[in-house]
């Protein structure tokens with residue numbers, strides 16, 4: 105399999121090259137030249153596989169420059185019951201009233217209690233493998249407002265050839281999120297608390313990455329969600345969810361299911377788009393936003409209008425407080441018939457010139473063929489959904505999952521199971537859960553009391569030069 109850019113560069117690249125790269129040189133995102141098709145016989149064969157073997161089957165359709173035995177070993181070592189808590193890895197259970205046909209797929213039982221672990225755990229192993237093969241090292245520089253930082257640090261801690269420099273806004277994460285990161289004592293993990301807001305952290309990362317000489321000399325890499333390997337790892341759980349939701353039902357035609365996905369950067373649901381494009385029988389991909397409804401607006405109207413930072417609401421589902429969805433370009437590229445020049449015009453020129461763009465009515469009409477529908481959810485919706493779900497099924501859902509559940513209910517179709525993807529555990533967002541139900545959600549035993557552990561971090565002003573100097577001092581040359 106080869107990879108091309110969404111902005112027209114057709115130079116074919118292999119998986120292990122794009123693994124360590126961020127954007128394509130022309131500023132686009134990488135996508136495979138085509139989506140391998142999975143027929144009914146293959147689906148039947150995959151149905152009984154353990155999660156790690158299913159991951160290997162799907163990954164090997166997209167990776168041909170890592171020997172199969174090595175890839176199998178990496179998958180087996182990643183998706184274990186020890187790390188993810190259950191033999192199914194992403195177990196599916198009914199939720200809501202019995203006649204609603206709603207299911208919940210648990211994606212948040214990894215080390216940091218959010219779905220980011222599903223991909224990041226594999227990415228850590230892939231990075232270590234590839235760097236060792238090349239005899240190279242990598243310094244990962246990132247900015248986090250909460251979940252990505254801890255998922256990346258837990259995945260990369262102690263790995264050979266990798267150091268992590270993670271910027272976070274001082275005092276602005278939840279105490280639990282902060283403790284998840286700052287309590288790590290591994291020498292290759294560097295937590296930098298920046299006196300400022302998340303955007304300051306993000307700006308520093310961009311400024312450092314744009315200094316090409318520094319980037320090259322200090323081997324700076326990233327782990328943000330535009331990385332194709334992260335997206336690919338997420339395709340697997342759509343298949344796993346489908347098999348569980350349709351198990352034990354023998355039917356002449358393959359049964360279809362729908363997925364509802366709490367969305368921010370469009371990474372999670374883009375993996376659903378890839379799974380559907382491979383032939384997985386998905387009826388609808390239900391995109392749920394919170395008050396930051398840029399994507400809901402696009403799917404309803406065809407206009408994409410990223411908001412300025414000042415227009416981005418701070419909500420009780422903070423991991424979706426995103427106004428510029430970094431993976432969205434991938435779907436638009438497919439929607440426009442993979443026209444790289446037009447994608448370049450929309451995401452390059454039009455965004456810079458007009459701050460947004462509108463696709464044609466004919467293009468907008470094509471969205472239905474991709475299964476996408478959308479909706480939004482507010483703080484009041486979250487509280488009502490968390491409370492009613494707790495009362496009806498005795499299940500506590502987190503605030504992001506509640507957004508998904510609320511919008512899922514608006515798009516239910518008779519006879520089509522609707523799988524809501526759980527993107528975090530309630531313990532990460534305890535204050536809102538308490539507000540909705542009066543119940544204080546406890547983290548799993550291994551993470552109880554982490555707020556009291558010794559913290560390892562340095563504090564810095566929002567200054568690019570200071571961050572660069574810190575990296576220089578802490579890099580083995």
Ligand SMILES: *Cc1c(COP(=O)(O)O)cnc(C)c1O
Nearest residue numbers: 367368369370371372423527528
């Ligand atoms: C990252 C995140 C999301 C958003 O996922 P995207 O892939 O960015 O769309 C939703 N919920 C939680 C809990 C997250 O951490």
